[in-house]
Amino acid sequence: MPQRIVRCSKCNEMYCSTTCYQQAMNNYHFTLCQSNENQEKDQLIRHITDLWRSVHPPPETTSISLVLKIMAMLKQTDNRLALLQELQKFSQGVQSENQQFYHKLLRKEFETQVEQLRHALEQFNEQYMQLAEFKWFLTSNGFRQLLALLGRNQQGVGTSSLALWVKNCEALSEPQQATAAAAAPATSEVSQFIDAIYTKIDDVSGEFIDCEGSGLFKLQSCLNHSCDANAEIQYLHNNSTLSVVTTRLISNNEEITINYLSECDRNRSRHSRQKLLQENYLFLCQCNRCTSESAEPDETSEEESENDMEED
Template identity: 40%
Template structure:
């Protein structure tokens, strides 16, 4: 492999390091997650994705028609990557998979425990009740799902070597009991923090207890909430984006290219008008190697989903030298452009650490105000 996990320093603990020189634009690593799942509201709004790998189950034509709210004929239909002939369903609970392979993997890893054993989805099963309760706490835009915890626990229950699966789960970043509780409350948000007890009770009712008792105590549940809150990686897939990628790579006369570009621009305007920014199948996953990546406000790598499923590709955004730490951003691009104080405030709130990257150290003498406060001060001074 091109990378290795090793202890870095007392502030960051472990980190991911390059074992050879890696050039900008290269794929540093690829990995499938321990578990992944689609966001609950995303699924409820008929964003059709494989229940295991999140690959789109709609054709690009079906995808764009749903998102636009009207029929829009796509040229070059051969550029769609969805193969509906391979879609299969669980014969017991009806969930859909993009292929026999995904159905088999899900069954082997966690689905035997979680299969509802009924095609009547009437919200009466404990798992359905847990999911519905979670949806009332996390409206779009979604950032995580309690169902990821459910799959993680089911994976342990189905593992051939349960103790090894438990250790793998415990290998993610763990903090003190008080820090886990603090993160869990912040993860749910101030408005819903008092519902941790309710979610805990519903989880205990929804999964078997034997062999995973340590995770089903209140402290264990708060630790799992903290785990997915700090290590969960967003996943996005899209039939239409894959179609756009493929058609733009076609060879064609310049006049045809211009017409195609105009069509795509107009298409995205239609989609934005009807569906806003919610265009993708979206979910969350836990990755062993990617989760070892520490944060920097000037990252040298970023996660990507070039296979249009939950398989993560870590891409170098700068040249990386052998022995150099591989760093990603835990913040979105908008937050990265804000003041040092704004960035530090966000990282401390959601991850409980103070960033010591070169950018933050260079800006250490800046006023301790957020970007919004800084803008207000500038406006007052100009007046």
């Protein structure tokens, strides 16, 4: 039986199944549910989300939602100390060990917005959470550590209900070899129908067709980066369950690595890749690919420079 979408009866937040809804309710949603029973609390949550959008380029809400969920989990758990200890295992330095690189969220141009965000979360804690154990993270230094923890460790969660449906359609329409000729017209019709759907969706939502989120994964966060990685992150079950999948044969005793950069940044020049890694993860990459490209000039191509200007 296919699982049905479930809505929270109070706030209409959607969940992929009854099990998912119950887990969310038990872990954090009971605290964060915007049911209009406390409009001041709901308004403060929306204010915090809006502040985060003003800090984070491009605007998104999954990261700040993660902070709110961590606070709510601390509120609802029976063992706050154990949860905090797990949280503190993630890398959270605001600058590299040699103090050369600072995380991009802590740049001078974001100081005012970051302080406003910290104050709003502090207010949220005092009025609705009362988490003495979380107060340090809401001090000026602690909040910088919290932002760095998110920036350096969180993994994007991307699934696509449409892509799963298309995959199932293609599986149903794949002809057996014996009937390939007879089934070809039907297969063509399915492909044309799918193409038409993608075109219509593109008119409405553009490239934003995935279900996107963000999470902290203990084991995945232990994987180091390489610009020539031998594994990648996939969501094979079309939910938040993360899988590390190899992309080539891995030798005995060879380290398993993933690429921290987004798909569109992986083919950029060595200089551009290292700049992104320094800003987001606070290290200078010395993987085999970067080493082999060390003779390249430390400059950005014209196309990449235009992208950097747009990001700034």
